[in-house]
Amino acid sequence: MPKINPFKPNHPVSPGMFAGRLEEIRHLEKGLWQTKNGHPNNFLVTGERGIGKSSLLQLIKYFANGDIESSYGVNFNFVTVNLVISHKTNLNSAVKLIDRILKRELGKVEKIRSFLESTWDFVQRLKILDSGIESTVQNSEIDILIDDFAYSLSETCKRISNKEDGTRLKDGIIFFIDEADNTCENLHLGYLIKAVTELLVQYECHNVMFIVAGLPDVIDKLSNSHPSSIRIFNHLIIKELSPSDRHYVVERGIEKGNEINEEITKITSKAKNLISTLSEGYPHFIQQFSYSAFDYNSDGEIDEDDVTGGAFGKGGALDEIGTRYYHSAYNEQIKSDDYREVLSIMSNSMNSWIKKSDILKEFSGADYIVTDALKALTSRKIILKNPSKRGEYRLQQRGFALWIKMFGERKK
């Protein structure tokens, strides 16, 4: 029987295999505590592709639901609303979705169900508009919709978190808004959250919290929607995992595997070190390299050869990561090998600034190609141009640089 592979390169990690992020968890838990006690905090979680934003949100959701005990020695009891933003999500569809989720989460109690029906009846009148049409909707209509939404939300939250009759059903409502970088203009996300948080205060509702996550450019997108929307958030930037956390991920995975498989798998410390070094702390690299090494191994002990075999072979970890995260930037958006050579030269500096003159020194073709490449790659936002120093460029993401570098390694 083939062994079940315990590593999860394609899914947010489960709480039992979650590593690190102690600071971030502490901040978010404190936010939950504050919100429970009537002083809501909102958070913006940003970081590169695959750095672990969704995994962190998922973990905090377990805390918020009360599935995991908080470090305050209590189990929180929030209603959680999960929204994953796509390019198609507009204001109407988001409100409709929230209405559905709240009814699903809370509608089990008879009394609450009829309360929700009447409190959220404005949603029945909303039509799902496609993005082309909605852009013509007047601002005043948007404001009316946001006010209806905020009022219904505040009434709902007060109803379920009211302590007066001694039956506090819930601690409040937590919104988890993931992939917020996908937000389109018609969602008005920055404006929506800013306006709703202000209206909630007016309607004396103090137990609602927003946790928004996305790629770093979500900041610009929220600001474009409302210039001061960023100020309502505490900002958490998610970074690479430390070497000890990387080891923990690998060890926990192996342990999990041994719990579910009859045949035991071991891993040498050199193999663990290699995964840790190759990954540079990127959780999606750790999971994928571990997954591929586990798959490649056939003798029950994962060693360095299994790691490299699994990583660099055809259909191995590098190919998988490429397909999942970087394929579009590297293959679809760039049709020329010359441009890929420029990226490859730049990746030696990871995502630090590099002078055009230094790229020219290493490039194998004519100078004008480098000029064209830098222009094209900048306009496609694959690389950035230094706004304060002429002739300096850099790759946007360290993870992307690392992947390009390793592709070069593979040839060797």
Ligand SMILES: Nc1ncnc2c1ncn2[C@@H]1O[C@H](COP(=O)(O)OP(=O)(O)OP(=O)(O)O)[C@@H](O)[C@H]1O
């Ligand atoms: N703290 C962690 N411990 C162990 N593995 C993790 C951790 N965080 C993330 N991972 C793993 O890394 C990979 C990417 O994680 P996740 O999907 O959470 O990242 P993301 O930042 O949401 O990515 P994207 O930008 O694509 O949405 C997954 O395989 C996940 O299991």
Ligand SMILES: [Mg+2]
């Ligand atoms: Mg994610």
